[in-house]
Amino acid sequence: MILLLLYIDEIIITDSSSELIANIITRLGKEFTMKDIRPLHFFLRVDVRYFKDGIHLNQGKYVIELLMKTDMALAKAISTPLEQKHGLQQVTGNSIDVSTYSRIVGSLQYLTITRPDISHTVNLVSQFMQTPNTKHLQAVKRILIYVKDWGGCATTRRSTSRYTIYLGANCISWASKKQHRVSRSSAEAEYRGLASTAAKIIWITYILRDIVFYLKTAPTMFFDNISALYMIVNPVLHDRTKHVEMDYHIAREKVARGHLVTRCHDPGIHPRCNLAYLTPKGSHTSPYHITT
Structure with missing residues (x-):
């Protein structure tokens, strides 16, 4: 399957077959004025550097x-x-x-x-x-x-959700966003964050299926709030979450169907082993060194 990413006058084409890629470039070259600058090294102000086991993106x-x-x-x-x-x-x-x-x-x-x-x-x-x-x-x-050199908002009382999603050893998606609703407890805020992350993971799995890439096992979500974990896996706690909008129960539904697996981080884990530190809240130094 050929994957083509087009933005104005810049194009990335990829496929497992080099011969098929060359054929597509030749056919496009007959219709448009193009310059083949393989291998990819720069796209939309993002530098691409190659190493033994993959590529490194930097700006x-x-x-x-x-x-x-x-x-x-x-x-x-x-x-x-x-x-x-x-x-x-x-x-x-x-x-x-x-x-x-x-x-x-x-x-x-x-x-x-x-x-x-x-x-x-x-x-x-x-x-x-x-x-x-x-x-x-x-x-x-x-x-x-x-x-x-490389609880939330005091005004609106809305919490901030952060997540980092990995495909194997590769970080493919991350975000830090203020939630749309005010939560009554930290557990509820964490639960909403888990729901947003679950929706993002499911969306990514759909994209992977479109490019004929199927996961062998269900994705695993790690988080550090044990109360939110109970809210997902224990239906007895339903009475305590009646006020939470139905769309936020997506995480519970996906776990029940086996589409997602939930795990709680070990509270004694070293910061360098906790992937949440990739998106620190700014006031503390991240234990990771992120290069540009």
Whole structure:
């Protein structure tokens, strides 16, 4: 099966047969003006580097360009992207140009493709797009300085869900997003987060099936809240979750049908073995070194 990814005038074509790929490129070349630059090494400002067991994606050049555009190239690097007691929801300051703020934050959002460690912080500063002030801009500049060297919101009381999804040894999806509803407890917030992650995993399995890639075993979800685990596997607790919208019970349904397996992280696990640290909440240094 040929897979073709097209964005404006850039194309990626892949298949298990080199001969079939060459045939497709030849046929496209007869219809359009094209340049074959195999092997793939750069696509949409993402560098592709090859090693023995796979490929490595990075946006080092993109980071340098971003720092130059924002006049942050000479700033001294720091170890965390966010102050521990930032209080960005309550801070006041002079209003700034919305377009400038949005442009920089948008650039940082694109950088999260290869930098999951800034996902939470970028999600936070993205919440002030409409009325940014000087304090918010300082937080954005801190993220820029950070990437140079590689319970929730106090205002809305909505928790933030974070997940990292692996296919084998490869991290293929991650996110840090504020939940759409206010939860009554930390267990409920975790349960909603698990439901969102379960929906994402199921969607990925559908994509894999479309490209004729079938998983031999059911995907496993690891998390660190034992109460949320009980809410998924124990139907006796249904009375305690009646107020939770029906769409959030997708995790329970998929586990019951054997489409997902749930596991709870060992509370004594070393931070370097806990994959949740790939998307830290910004105020603590990640034990992982993420290169650009």
